[in-house]
Amino acid sequence: MHFDPYSPELHEDPYPVYRALRDEHPAYHNEELAFWAISRHADVRAALLDPETYCSGQGIAVGLGDLPQSGAGGAPMLIMMDGPRHTRMRAIVSRAFTPRRIAGLEPRIRELTRELLDAWRDEEEVDFVRGLSGPLPTVVIAELLGIPRDDHAWFKRKSTEVAEFDPARIRAREDPAERRLEPVIELGRYLAERLAERRSRPRDDLLSALLAAEIDGEKLTEVETVGFAFLLLVAGNETTTNLLSNSAIQLDRWPDERRKLVADPRLVPRAVEECLRFDSPVQGLARTLTRDVELHGAALPKGDKVLLLFASANRDERRFPDAERFDVTRDPNPHLAFGLGAHFCLGASLARLEARVALEELLARHPDYRLCEGPIARIRSGPLRGALRLPIRLAA
Numbered sequence: 001m002h003f004d005p006y007s008p009e010l011h012e013d014p015y016p017v018y019r020a021l022r023d024e025h026p027a028y029h030n031e032e033l034a035f036w037a038i039s040r041h042a043d044v045r046a047a048l049l050d051p052e053t054y055c056s057g058q059g060i061a062v063g064l065g066d067l068p069q070s071g072a073g074g075a076p077m078l079i080m081m082d083g084p085r086h087t088r089m090r091a092i093v094s095r096a097f098t099p100r101r102i103a104g105l106e107p108r109i110r111e112l113t114r115e116l117l118d119a120w121r122d123e124e125e126v127d128f129v130r131g132l133s134g135p136l137p138t139v140v141i142a143e144l145l146g147i148p149r150d151d152h153a154w155f156k157r158k159s160t161e162v163a164e165f166d167p168a169r170i171r172a173r174e175d176p177a178e179r180r181l182e183p184v185i186e187l188g189r190y191l192a193e194r195l196a197e198r199r200s201r202p203r204d205d206l207l208s209a210l211l212a213a214e215i216d217g218e219k220l221t222e223v224e225t226v227g228f229a230f231l232l233l234v235a236g237n238e239t240t241t242n243l244l245s246n247s248a249i250q251l252d253r254w255p256d257e258r259r260k261l262v263a264d265p266r267l268v269p270r271a272v273e274e275c276l277r278f279d280s281p282v283q284g285l286a287r288t289l290t291r292d293v294e295l296h297g298a299a300l301p302k303g304d305k306v307l308l309l310f311a312s313a314n315r316d317e318r319r320f321p322d323a324e325r326f327d328v329t330r331d332p333n334p335h336l337a338f339g340l341g342a343h344f345c346l347g348a349s350l351a352r353l354e355a356r357v358a359l360e361e362l363l364a365r366h367p368d369y370r371l372c373e374g375p376i377a378r379i380r381s382g383p384l385r386g387a388l389r390l391p392i393r394l395a396a
């Protein structure tokens with residue numbers, strides 16, 4: 001069989017392909033793009049919990065060949081660090097990115113959600129992405145970082161461009177200078193400017209907190225701080241947008257499950273976990289092997305890339321009873337949509353909070369919304385799964 005995570009056909013419905021991988025090729029090798037893919041829950045989990053063998057420092061995407069895999073114009077990013085360097089940086093940023101800071105955002109997130117839904121008041125049909133799932137996470141992160149309001153739209157555009165990671169398109173650019181992922185550089189430069197402002201005049205925002213955060217007298221360097229702020233944008237924006245859109249899609253496809261939520265909104269947190277499991281916003285990320293590994297009879301050599309397919313692990317019937325069923329009451333739900341172990345998503349609590357508030361407010365106002373007919377315009381990105389546009393009908 002052939003599995004290419006960048007193929008547009010796969011984006012239509014990757015799940016039968018993942019099933020075939022799990023059942024027939026649990027250690028799949030793609031020679032052309034030079035990577036392995038592992039797809040069973042037990043294997044993906046074990047790899048996530050063994051960062052010494054499955055390391056992140058040489059990039060977390062597959063099939064890029066000679067293209068750069070760095071952060072904001074070369075700034076190191078937490079998600080692509082290993083060992084003590086990763087531990088140290090994660091400890092420092094955790095000082096600024098605290099559960100308290102996140103939980104404190106709930107009233108503002110609800111207010112923003114209501115404002116966005118207010119704009120639907122006289123509409124029968126709206127684009128869910130433009131009207132809710134796109135702007136909400138961007139505004140939340142931008143406000144958290146302390147980015148001026150006038151820059152929010154530019155910000156969203158740039159982070160979408162960065163997230164739309166299509167190696168073929170980047171390679172096809174004629175001018176080699178253009179191949180350097182220019183939106184990455186623009187964003188990095190922009191963040192460096194905002195940080196310089198905070199350094200001379202600290203404020204009550206995350207950028208200022210990042211500049212102040214320290215462990216044993218050690219602080220982040222300038223370039224590390226830019227790298228981290230940049231990572232929050234690319235790791236937090238598009239992913240949360242896709243979680244909201246994918247949730248809206250599943251709640252349309254499973255009306256009985258939606259009715260349970262409308263009848264009892266206390267189920268929403270569990271429903272959010274089920275949305276994360278059933279149609280994971282991040283389908284998979286890669287590691288590089290630091291030693292030879294044997295898996296399901298295959299010999300995976302040191303230095304090779306291995307794609308960890310979270311989205312497949314989350315549908316693995318070896319781990320989840322009735323894995324192909326979307327069940328808003330599922331409990332326990334040990335999905336791997338946020339990864340696990342050393343690199344477990346730092347923004348998981350923020351993503352969960354935004355999704356809970358958005359679903360609560362959406363279902364309270366529009367319990368009978370329906371997706372408009374027609375194929376869903378999918379984002380074209382290897383690791384991410386979501387919709388570019390999602391027209392929905394509000395009136396019955």
Ligand code: HEM
Binds near residue numbers: 342347
């Ligand atoms: C539904 C939304 C989200 C999903 C599905 C998601 C998924 C993930 C996954 C799978 C990882 C692990 C990466 C790896 O193991 O290589 C990760 C890491 C990370 N995420 Fe998220 N994420 C989401 C939202 C957010 C948000 C809102 C933020 C921040 C505002 C964020 C910040 C981060 C950071 C900083 C890391 C790197 C942690 C580290 O390397 O130590 N994420 N995320």
